[in-house]
Amino acid sequence: MKLDTYFSLRDIVLMSLMAGLVIVLRLALRIPMHLTGKSGLFWVIPIIVCVGITQKLGTGTYIGVVTGILAVVFGLGSSALDGFNYLVIGVALDVLCFFFKGHLDNLFVGILIGAAGHLCKLLSNSYLDIVAGTPVEVVLISLGYAAILHAVFGGIGGGVAALVLGRLYRSGVVKKHER
């Protein structure tokens, strides 16, 4: 399987733009809530919408790789390893969207995918904290509260993505490939 025959030029341009959009949203949007995981409210949306448009396995992973590289270049996060988190969420959303293929415009599916994907990012971030030397018990103490918030905000973002995809499918802008 060659990459240039698997992904069309349109797909690659779209995925790259969505990766850029994730970074722009992280840099430009500031939500005045002092809650962990609030950024998942908006930046899971471009990834899920893009997967729903291309409807190809690997879309999320590609966006995760490009987003991770851009995050390191623009200095998002406290170290270069934080770019790894974006790859993890990209792969996680890829797998989840493939599991629910053909139903990404379903609101419940969108909520589940967003919540689970954002939770994977939390787990990846916690693992990196432990690798960086933070004591395990310190990471675990705040993990429960953070897990709930990450699931909630990711779920809201996923739900919004499902609604957007539903509108795109119904308007005919994007063709939905039924299973």
Next chain:
Amino acid sequence: MELKVKIALATAVLVVVIGALVGLSYLASNSAAPTTQGKASGTFREADFSYGPQAYVPYFSRLPVTPGSDENGGNKYRLMFVDLNVSSRQGGSNTNPVAVEYAFKNLAGTAVFHVYGYNHASSNGGGVAWTNRAEGTGASGFSVAGSPGSPLPAGPAVVDNHQYVRVAGQSGAAHDDYGNGTYLLNFNKEGGGLNALHLSTSPTGAGEVTATASQSGTFYVTTDSDNGFDDLLLLVGVNSTQPPGFELWLNASPYSARP
């Protein structure tokens, strides 16, 4: 597999994973608390540093935050008081060391620790009237260097001697002498109470000035004051704006040489 089955399966897995994480978090919180007097002091974030920025730590006369720094100069710190809720009177001794475990997450700039001693009643009126010497012979302190930081913005109230101070954290003050959850900084003469407490890397140490880049570890509060202290307050300062995700975890407990 039908969509309904997939949704049910995914929901069940998600709930189980979140439940497991919450359970692990609960177990970790409980296991961090020592069983004897003194409790885990908790996790603190940037908003808990409610005093400063200022270049001195409170005493009868202003003391520099770090040895050699100008207490009226520009190297300012945001400060918070943490009630360790631990007495130095343990096991028949008034001078039992207290172990303080710390762990930083995403620390920017430098963090410094000083210690204050509290007694409910004493010949000088009680309150917070003992501290470690910040510089000179017998000086002790503990500082942790993090990643490069950014300057502090102008901040809220500075803290000085003869002020009622609040402690950070949800537990609040363990000793509420005034009914308002505060402690009184009560240094009444130059030299009084100074060097009664020490910060050391050893439970038997006489105190030293320690600078480390280790983001987690343990230091000890020691004393040779015959009367001991009802409680100890930790003064923590940071000289930089902290990034999102900054946390300081503290756990204090009486030190015991027995395994």
